[in-house]
Each structure stands twice: as C-alpha cells, then as structure tokens.
Amino acid sequence: MLKLALRSFAHHRAAAIATGLVALVGTILVTGMMSLLGTGLAASTAAADRAFLVQFPLIMGGWTVAIVLFAMVSTVGVALGGRAGEIAGLRLIGATPRQVQGMLVVETTAITAVTALPGLAGGYLLGWVISRSMHAAGLTGAASVFAPGAALPLLGVLVVLAASVLAAWIGSRSLARRSPVADAAPPSRSRTGRRPGLGRRVAATLMICAGLASSATVLGMDPADVLTTAMTGPACVLVAVGLCLLAPELVLAANRALAVLRPAHRAAPLHLAALNLSAAPDRVRPTVTFLTLFVGVAAGTLSMQGVENAAGTGGSTGEVLASINYFVVALIAAFMAIALTNNLVASITRRRAEFAVMSLVGSTGGQTHGMLVREIGVATAVSTVAGSVGAFVTVLPFAVVKTGDPLQAAAPLPYAITIAIGAGVTLGVSALVGRRVIRTA
Known part of the structure; x- marks a missing residue:
C-alpha cells in the first residue's frame, strides 16, 4: 500500500502542490504563534511582559489552528473529489475502503511532512519579526528577548501534521466507501433512512x-x-x-x-x-x-x-x-x-x-x-x-x-x-x- 501511495503521489502533482502549499503556509502561521508563546513562557522573559506574550499568541493562535484545520480538510476533500474514477478502479481490483483511506492518508501525510522543515523555519522567522516589532514599539522590554525554544514550535508542526491526517481520513471516507459500480449521483436518502x-x-x-x-x-x-x-x-x-x-x-x-x-x-x-x-x-x-x-x-x-x-x-x-x-x-x-x-x-x-x-x-x-x-x-x-x-x-x-x-x-x-x-x-x-x-x- 505504501508503494501504491508513492506511485499515486507522482501522478497527482497538481493536487500535491495545492495541498502542500496550504500545509506550508498553515505550518508557518501555527509555528509562528507557537514561537511567540514559547517566548512568553520562557524563564528569561520579564514578568511584566509575560501576560501579553502569552495572551496574544493564544488568542491569535487559536483562530489560526481552527482555520488551518478547516482549510486542510476542505482542500484535501476537493483534491480527492477529482479522483473518484481512480478510487473506483482500485475498489474493482480488490482494494478495501480502509486500504484506500490508508493510501490517501499516507499521500497527504507525506506531502505535509515535506513542508514541515521549511514551514518550521518560516514560523521562527515570522515569530522573530513580530517579536522585534513589539520590542521596537515598546510593548515588551529589552529583557524579553525572542526565545521560542524547540518544544512548542515542533508541537505546532505536529498539529498541522495531525490536521492533514484527519483531513485525509475525513475527506476520503465517503469516496472510499462508495460502491465502485453504484451511480455517482448522491442518493436522496441513506441506508438508515436519513437524508444525506x-x-x-x-x-x-x-x-x-x-x-x-x-x-x-x-x-x-x-x-x-x-x-x-x-x-x-x-x-x-x-x-x-x-x-x-x-x-x-x-x-x-x-x-x-x-x-x-x-x-x-x-x-x-x-x-x-x-x-x-x-x-x-x-x-x-x-x-x-x-x-x-x-x-x-x-x-x-x-x-x-x-x-x-x-x-x-x-x-x-x-x-x-x-x-x-x-x-x-x-x-x-x-x-x-x-x-x-x-x-x-x-x-x-x-x-x-x-x-x-x-x-x-x-x-x-x-x-x-x-x-x-x-x-x-x-x-x-x-x-x-x-x-x-x-x-x-x-x-x-x-x-x-x-x-x-x-x-x-x-x-x-x-x-x-x-x-x-x-x-x-x-x-x-x-x-x-x-x-x-x-x-x-
């Protein structure tokens, strides 16, 4: 299944670029906020600046994580929507829905992992720019230097990576479970009698x-x-x-x-x-x-x-x-x-x-x-x-x-x-x- 995922990845470069670009910018934003939060929690940060340097990234970071998660889910869903014929073919030759979902999760995870390192570097840079702007404006003192550490920015990378896995699993669920010989049009009612x-x-x-x-x-x-x-x-x-x-x-x-x-x-x-x-x-x-x-x-x-x-x-x-x-x-x-x-x-x-x-x-x-x-x-x-x-x-x-x-x-x-x-x-x-x-x- 891993070999099949890598081969499929090579044949869908446009979708991979689209997903990777969203993952890259999302990683930069999330790790940038995490680096500011790390600075606020650092021991070297002045007590007078600690509250602001913790509250600001928590507020902005919360919005950012929610937006990145939703954008990843939607982007992966759109990218997979154009591969219904390919997925139906895999089902016809014996692939189970779980195997199809696993393949698509591996693809998306690999794309996001490729963007992790440049996204982490961009996040550090973004956090440093915002921190310098705060210091130049007098919002933080000279003692509160940019000290993001490694744990929180890496946690930001893992958050985006987890979002990509969740996005691929959610986005591929209905597509993988659809019968390969069924009508492509959505049914008016599901098997349980509820409207889709x-x-x-x-x-x-x-x-x-x-x-x-x-x-x-x-x-x-x-x-x-x-x-x-x-x-x-x-x-x-x-x-x-x-x-x-x-x-x-x-x-x-x-x-x-x-x-x-x-x-x-x-x-x-x-x-x-x-x-x-x-x-x-x-x-x-x-x-x-x-x-x-x-x-x-x-x-x-x-x-x-x-x-x-x-x-x-x-x-x-x-x-x-x-x-x-x-x-x-x-x-x-x-x-x-x-x-x-x-x-x-x-x-x-x-x-x-x-x-x-x-x-x-x-x-x-x-x-x-x-x-x-x-x-x-x-x-x-x-x-x-x-x-x-x-x-x-x-x-x-x-x-x-x-x-x-x-x-x-x-x-x-x-x-x-x-x-x-x-x-x-x-x-x-x-x-x-x-x-x-x-x-x-």
Whole structure:
C-alpha cells in the first residue's frame, strides 16, 4: 500500500502542490504563534511582559489552528473529489475502503511532512519579526528577548501534521466507501433512512450557535477586559465555519432567488449556468466554502479592530498593537486567499471533460466561459452576503460593549475591503483559469 501511495503521489502533482502549499503556509502561521508563546513562557522573559506574550499568541493562535484545520480538510476533500474514477478502479481490483483511506492518508501525510522543515523555519522567522516589532514599539522590554525554544514550535508542526491526517481520513471516507459500480449521483436518502448531509447540517448549526453564544458572553464583561477580544475572535471563526458547512444550501437558496429574477428569454451562458447550479450545486461548493470563510473571518477581525479604534484605545501602545493585529490578520487572510485560489484551480480543472462535451454539442468557448463566470458570480454573491452577515452578527455585542453604538459593527470600510479582495481573487482566478482550461479542452 505504501508503494501504491508513492506511485499515486507522482501522478497527482497538481493536487500535491495545492495541498502542500496550504500545509506550508498553515505550518508557518501555527509555528509562528507557537514561537511567540514559547517566548512568553520562557524563564528569561520579564514578568511584566509575560501576560501579553502569552495572551496574544493564544488568542491569535487559536483562530489560526481552527482555520488551518478547516482549510486542510476542505482542500484535501476537493483534491480527492477529482479522483473518484481512480478510487473506483482500485475498489474493482480488490482494494478495501480502509486500504484506500490508508493510501490517501499516507499521500497527504507525506506531502505535509515535506513542508514541515521549511514551514518550521518560516514560523521562527515570522515569530522573530513580530517579536522585534513589539520590542521596537515598546510593548515588551529589552529583557524579553525572542526565545521560542524547540518544544512548542515542533508541537505546532505536529498539529498541522495531525490536521492533514484527519483531513485525509475525513475527506476520503465517503469516496472510499462508495460502491465502485453504484451511480455517482448522491442518493436522496441513506441506508438508515436519513437524508444525506444531516450530520453536516447539525454540525453547522452547533458551530453557529456556539459562535453566537461566545459572542454574546461579551455583553457581561468589562470593556477593558482582553477576554472581550478572546471571545469575539473565535466566535467569528466558528460562525464562518458553520456557514461554510452550509455551502450547498446557500447555493440552492441563491439559485431559487435568481429563478424569480431571470427573464423568460435569457442568453445561452446564463441558461447553462442556471441549469448547472440547479443540477450540480457541488461544482461551486469549494468557492462558496472558502470565500465565505475568507469574508467572515477577515471582515469580522478587521471590524473588531475598527471598533477598538473607535473605542479610543489610544496612545502609541494601542496604535502599535492595532498594527500588529492588522499584520497577523493580513497573514491569515493571505492564507485563506491561497487556499481559495488552490481550490478554484482544482475545481475548474476537474471540469475539463465537461467543457469538452459542451464543445462537442455546439457550445462556443465564449458561451462556456460565460457560463462558468456566471456560476462563480452567483457563488461570490452568496458567499459575500453570508460572510458579511456572520461577521456583523458576531461583532455586534463587541461593538455594544466597547462603544455603546451597535452601528460601529456595520462600519462599511472593513466589509468593503474584504469583499473587494475576495471577489477580485475569485472572479479573476476563475476567469483566467477557466479560459485556459476551456481552450485546451
């Protein structure tokens, strides 16, 4: 099975690069936060700086680990989705579902292990840069030098490695257990009589409720307490992840809403896009998943910092801390943008055979490209709306406690910046990659 996994790895370089890039950036972010935490716990750190150097990486690191785990699961799931035929072939020649899952876990673990060393080095560098910025701004004293140690950064590497194993196991479970001679379309009901996706919807509901509960607890806290940020930040992540899990339902709702607005006689690209969204909403599911996560987390955290600024957390310390927060949020947003791009490329490339069939039945390249852009446009619209609503709802209690003005949570600049970047990346990558794939198909 190990030899088969290594051979399969060699034939799926594009998917391996996509997974490896997500694992690399995730390792850098996680180990960077761990190196700061190690510095805060070091014996040489001044007692006056210890609380800040422990609280800051714990808050930011918690968000980062949750985002990296979800991104790994989604990326591996998309990469494996394009290998259904290969996996069915393995099942036909006698491979058991557990053997198939084991092969895919070995592949993903090997990819993540390759990125571990450069990711660890990048994490040390990231932690050192943030530590120097804190020292230069006067947030930490001269005695509190960067001393990450080895144990905590290595633990960060192991966390990402464990996330990759879990992602491969979860992402390959349904694919490996599917009958190789069964219809590829998902059944309307499972063997137990339950509708497929019930567990996913329950998990999404629990995450959204947990996020809203975490956000609401801020209403009973002191505005100056750092726990207000510690409770609101994870709330943004939980609500965004919960909305991501509801991606198929979001696409279906958007398509039904568009059905009311569509003209009776519409152009071929719009007609084809409408048919695709109705028949196979999972084709744009990766886009909805990552763009909703991007908008929800980035807009929520930027809005939180805007509320902090409006609350008058003034002085040079407050300004520098805001700069560091913006820097870390920018890194997390860049990570999610990379994951979004990888998944867009993978999901569009998987549709090469579909585009070839459309060309054979008379669709022009322009019509097929227009269909793809309109599909992604609907996914972008529903993602930005869902992510923005999730960010606003979670930041609302934070704004009330900090400023007494709930409208501070709706300040337009964080949402406008986030939506512009997310929509620009999504539509730009889709247009460029789609044009190339359609032309070669």
